[in-house]
Amino acid sequence: MSSSVSTLQDRFGESILEHVEFRGEQTLIVEATKAKDVLKYCFDELAFDYLIDISSLDNFGEEPRWTMVYELYTMANGANHHLRIKCHLKEDEKADSVSDLWPTAGWHEREIYDMMGIEFNGLEDHRRILMWEGYPYFPLRKDFPLAGRPSEMPDVAFTEKAPLEGGPFVTSPTSSSTVHREPRSREID
């Protein structure tokens, strides 16, 4: 077990819900309310000076719906440790922005807001980053169809549904027949 993981477990105790080690990769699952404190401690005390990425998962149909994933890395003092920190959020909850710790987090969080619709407390520039202001959907959510949905933003942009005849295929995890496993488009409303 790496020393930073044991330090965090000593410091935060019950707030660290789970520790997973897989082929030397360390993953900590922490309480959502304490996630910002854990990340701040990682930055201030454990010298995780490089935020590789923040991503989000949509566990559609399960509670809690969102999972935030923070990939941290340290290059201080010749060390190269990789630490992954996850926390779960309910559908209506907001995440805490870490852009005050790592400035690069601003763009990652804007992308998460744009694609998944998770909002951030304390994020200064809370605009979309890829789609335009006024686009009404969050396209990486599991209940958003691959073909897209029609929308109209006058003088800015419009969207139409893409035809999906002949592919590409969307695979659903199920043990039923191929027809059910690979419907050509899947729309959940």
Add this chain to the structure above:
Amino acid sequence: MPEAIEQHAAYDSKVEGNIIFTQADAAINWMRKNSLWPMPMGLACCAIELMGSASSRFDIARFGAEVMRFSPRQSDVMIVAGTVTYKMALAVKRVWDQMPEPKWCIAMGACASSGGMYRSYAVLQGIDNLIPVDVYVSGCPPRPEALIEGLMKLQDKIADSESAKEHFQSKEDYQPEKSA
């Protein structure tokens, strides 16, 4: 002492030797098709092949289309080279609207022609949803030879058009003889 032989006559060979009789259509079309100035709408990897077409190995200048104009006001043919996202779509339309008539459009590659492999919420499924396309060039991306063949097809199309009629008759009276 011989007289200076200088003859003045009604016939001036220096001028009249250069006169060609032709039809207005043929003359206008000949001039238009051999000086197509492209508006390079490079949006993705097709733009790299478009640059290749313009450079020395393929040399689109052989067909009079080497003057890539980055101002739509000076362009004749828009080459839409690449994936047109919905975010970019209305900008492409605006540039097209700024080009003066007569103007033509080449949809270069799978994405510009039909959305290509991007059956997606973010990509316009073919630029012909917004602007009229004269020539579609297949390929992902097309080789420069393919683009040049597309350009030659466009030249053939221009050569067949009724430019003078279109120009001298009012829009209401003009009835095209052939279907475009």
